[in-house]
Amino acid sequence: AQSVTQLDSQVPVFEEAPVELRCNYSSSVSVYLFWYVQYPNQGLQLLLKYLSGSTLVKGINGFEAEFNKSQTSFHLRKPSVHISDTAEYFCAVSERSSASKIIFGSGTRLSIRP
Amino acid sequence: DAGVIQSPRHEVTEMGQEVTLRCKPISGHDYLFWYRQTMMRGLELLIYFNNNVPIDDSGMPEDRFSAKMPNASFSTLKIQPSEPRDSAVYFCASSLTRGLGNEKLFFGSGTQLSVL
Numbered sequence: 001a002q003s004v005t006q007l008d009s010q011v012p013v014f015e016e017a018p019v020e021l022r023c024n025y026s027s028s029v030s031v032y033l034f035w036y037v038q039y040p041n042q043g044l045q046l047l048l049k050y051l052s053g054s055t056l057v058k059g060i061n062g063f064e065a066e067f068n069k070s071q072t073s074f075h076l077r078k079p080s081v082h083i084s085d086t087a088e089y090f091c092a093v094s095e096r097s098s099a100s101k102i103i104f105g106s107g108t109r110l111s112i113r114p
Numbered sequence: 115d116a117g118v119i120q121s122p123r124h125e126v127t128e129m130g131q132e133v134t135l136r137c138k139p140i141s142g143h144d145y146l147f148w149y150r151q152t153m154m155r156g157l158e159l160l161i162y163f164n165n166n167v168p169i170d171d172s173g174m175p176e177d178r179f180s181a182k183m184p185n186a187s188f189s190t191l192k193i194q195p196s197e198p199r200d201s202a203v204y205f206c207a208s209s210l211t212r213g214l215g216n217e218k219l220f221f222g223s224g225t226q227l228s229v230l
Binding site: 036041043044045104 | 145219221
């Protein structure tokens with residue numbers, strides 16, 4: 001079965017600084033990978049996804065993530081964060097054989113300081 | 115489309131009471147998921163349905179939890195009897211699968227459950 005690990009439960013950064021949110025997954029088969037964002041008091045929204053092809057995936061709001069198969073990682077990055085990026089970010093994985101079963105990591109709370 | 119609709123938004127109940135959470139997925143979506151979010155365990159998949167049929171309920175914590183989907187536009191998650199450790203935010207999500215792995219989950223706003 002697949003699993004996802006987000007090692008950082010909280011990441012504080014200053015506004016306009018770069019940020020990287022780490023995600024590692026475990027699976028014995030090929031996977032699809034996702035990043036979702038949850039703004040306060042809202043449900044989750046899809047930021048970006050990796051299905052196949054280029055390992056660098058660009059999403060909404062200037063975020064991007066890179067799939068690294070050898071390190072089983074899918075870290076999320078943004079070169080310059082804004083106050084409005086304050087949210088919780090969830091990495092998720094699904095196995096290609098059962099693509100609809102999406103498993104989420106425990107989340108990383110990104111807090112932006114002015 | 116109004117998106118995934120969950121009700122109630124907040125539920126406060128006493129231990130031992132029955133709790134029913136409701137979800138209306140996006141029209142036309144053939145997958146429906148129930149997730150539970152807590153500080154300790156993050157977002158956990160409880161159960162999901164495809165075309166109203168439960169596919170995987172391995173995440174349902176105990177027999178106190180049950181979920182049904184009587185038709186394509188409605189699902190319930192029931193906890194009977196409820197316990198304080200069930201306190202969490204329960205999310206419903208739906209998706210339209212094309213079998214290509216590009217499913218996008220659409221989440222409802224969640225139900226904040228507090229069991230006293």
